[in-house]
Amino acid sequence: MTYCLGIITNSGLVMAADSRTHAGIDNISTYPKLFDFSVSGERAIVICTSGSLSLTQGVVTRIHRDIQAQAAVNLHNCATLYDMASYLGGKIREIQEQDRAWLKKDGIDFSCRLLLGGQIQGSEPELFLIYNQGNFIQATSETPFLQIGDTKYGKPILDCTLTYETPLNVAAKCALLSLHSTMRSNLSVGPPIDLIMYAANSFEIKHRLHLCLGDPYLLVMSQLWENALKQASEQLSEINWQQDGYHLPNERYNSRITPTVTSFDPKSLMLQAEDERE
Amino acid sequence: MTYCLGIITNSGLVMAADSRTHAGIDNISTYPKLFDFSVSGERAIVICTSGSLSLTQGVVTRIHRDIQAQAAVNLHNCATLYDMASYLGGKIREIQEQDRAWLKKDGIDFSCRLLLGGQIQGSEPELFLIYNQGNFIQATSETPFLQIGDTKYGKPILDCTLTYETPLNVAAKCALLSLHSTMRSNLSVGPPIDLIMYAANSFEIKHRLHLCLGDPYLLVMSQLWENALKQASEQLSEINWQQDGYHLPNERYNSRITPTVTSFDPKSLMLQAEDERE
Numbered sequence: 351m352t353y354c355l356g357i358i359t360n361s362g363l364v365m366a367a368d369s370r371t372h373a374g375i376d377n378i379s380t381y382p383k384l385f386d387f388s389v390s391g392e393r394a395i396v397i398c399t400s401g402s403l404s405l406t407q408g409v410v411t412r413i414h415r416d417i418q419a420q421a422a423v424n425l426h427n428c429a430t431l432y433d434m435a436s437y438l439g440g441k442i443r444e445i446q447e448q449d450r451a452w453l454k455k456d457g458i459d460f461s462c463r464l465l466l467g468g469q470i471q472g473s474e475p476e477l478f479l480i481y482n483q484g485n486f487i488q489a490t491s492e493t494p495f496l497q498i499g500d501t502k503y504g505k506p507i508l509d510c511t512l513t514y515e516t517p518l519n520v521a522a523k524c525a526l527l528s529l530h531s532t533m534r535s536n537l538s539v540g541p542p543i544d545l546i547m548y549a550a551n552s553f554e555i556k557h558r559l560h561l562c563l564g565d566p567y568l569l570v571m572s573q574l575w576e577n578a579l580k581q582a583s584e585q586l587s588e589i590n591w592q593q594d595g596y597h598l599p600n601e602r603y604n605s606r607i608t609p610t611v612t613s614f615d616p617k618s619l620m621l622q623a624e625d626e627r628e
Numbered sequence: 629m630t631y632c633l634g635i636i637t638n639s640g641l642v643m644a645a646d647s648r649t650h651a652g653i654d655n656i657s658t659y660p661k662l663f664d665f666s667v668s669g670e671r672a673i674v675i676c677t678s679g680s681l682s683l684t685q686g687v688v689t690r691i692h693r694d695i696q697a698q699a700a701v702n703l704h705n706c707a708t709l710y711d712m713a714s715y716l717g718g719k720i721r722e723i724q725e726q727d728r729a730w731l732k733k734d735g736i737d738f739s740c741r742l743l744l745g746g747q748i749q750g751s752e753p754e755l756f757l758i759y760n761q762g763n764f765i766q767a768t769s770e771t772p773f774l775q776i777g778d779t780k781y782g783k784p785i786l787d788c789t790l791t792y793e794t795p796l797n798v799a800a801k802c803a804l805l806s807l808h809s810t811m812r813s814n815l816s817v818g819p820p821i822d823l824i825m826y827a828a829n830s831f832e833i834k835h836r837l838h839l840c841l842g843d844p845y846l847l848v849m850s851q852l853w854e855n856a857l858k859q860a861s862e863q864l865s866e867i868n869w870q871q872d873g874y875h876l877p878n879e880r881y882n883s884r885i886t887p888t889v890t891s892f893d894p895k896s897l898m899l900q901a902e903d904e905r906e
Binding site for chain 2: 509559
């Protein structure tokens with residue numbers, strides 16, 4: 351599994367990725383999933399990848415080849431980040447056309463997703479998520495982050511702490527905390543962690559971090575964070591438990607049970623099942 | 629969707645459930661998912677349900693009928709919690725035998741899971757998770773909580789804050805925070821929240837809470853918690869960014885690319901795809 355995230359704020363971008371790959375729990379490896387294609391002073395471009403490693407490596411290789419071959423369209427001559435997202439969608443489609451049928455034959459997952467963050471001279475910083483199908487969405491100030499891979503464990507911390515106005519250094523720490531939450535609960539997401547912080551209008555990635563397993567900062571951060579959570583949960587005001595007038599849910603529930611299906615009617619069963627799902 | 633959790637500590641049990649059901653995002657309803665089958669002074673029994681509402685309501689109805697009919701095996705005469713878990717697994721299998729084929733015909737999901745927590749005179753408190761297949765697992769002091777439904781958003785807070793030694797009132801607050809994290813990120817999990825706290829060896833559920841949408845405690849808790857998280861993330865020590873000697877991931881990556889598949893060999897492609905997954 352993978353966890354990558356991108357954050358956009360009014361002062362720049364943060365992008366982060368884990369490096370763990372697996373083919374079953376007994377087969378764990380390390381591959382980078384964060385790639386920097388910037389042209390210093392002119393355009394900042396960072397890409398994160400998730401999904402089938404054979405597909406994402408294929409995409410990254412094709413991006414490099416197009417740049418080296420000075421192809422008609424490549425990441426170094428696209429006029430906008432939107433054009434880059436569209437180009438990346440095209441690369442995903444290319445490699446899917448080549449491999450998808452063969453992977454499908456053997457029931458092998460053929461999905462991948464990309465994050466693209468960056469800025470070109472003359473434009474604002476932007477952040478995109480490119481889907482497996484080649485279409486894409488863009489982060490906005492209302493929802494200033496995008497995630498790929500196993501996104502759920504790391505989302506609550508982002509939902510609670512991030513806004514478009516969050517200072518960039520705090521956003522970078524939130525990204526690490528989001529990765530920490532994910533790594534804590536999902537063994538298939540793991541270090542090294544790659545993190546970059548891009549200050550708007552600098553057109554250069556000046557802040558990079560490559561945190562390995564056991565890195566002192568990771569350990570200290572993890573401990574400080576868990577202590578802060580423990581303390582916060584202990585210090586919440588005490589629950590005001592109900593003393594009377596409370597009806598147990600099953601009493602409420604029982605009062606509503608009336609056997610409506612008296613004869614066996616598969617259609618009515620199906621509609622009931624469709625109607626409600628806990 | 630649903631989110632229910634059970635926590636066991638050295639001083640008792642906490643169990644909590646949301647009440648939202650849905651059949652698509654445009655069809656939201658409210659049904660209780662936490663049920664109290666206790667016999668005051670003799671046995672405390674609390675069950676939480678997730679999955680297809682038609683199946684879980686069927687299970688709960690059969691539990692009630694067996695108690696009312698004083699069936700040979702029912703929740704009020706089982707000698708142990710283990711026997712109760714086994715009985716509940718049997719009830720799930722019964723209803724699956726009745727409905728599964730019909731649901732499967734139309735591609736309707738037929739899964740459900742239960743949590744069972746409680747204590748019988750002469751035994752310690754115990755907590756079980758009963759799977760859709762009728763088999764079950766038990767929480768231990770090493771992992772003192774079990775979850776059903778959409779479990780990921782609410783797991784990091786439990787991983788970070790809970791141990792078997794956590795005081796029961798703090799565990800109850802952690803349960804609410806875990807539900808809060810889930811409701812914040814997943815609209816299909818929502819109030820009212822049902823929460824119970826059971827003190828070991830009391831053989832009576834004395835602490836109950838039914839929190840509706842907009843309940844002042846929920847609002848205050850949510851605000852206090854989010855402020856605490858924001859503050860904690862801001863106060864983490866600053867990141868010590870790498871200044872030199874750092875190699876971009878794609879440089880490392882590029883140095884490893886060697887085109888190994890020169891002729892088209894589907895088997896080698898398949899093995900590669902199987903080998904690694906980000």
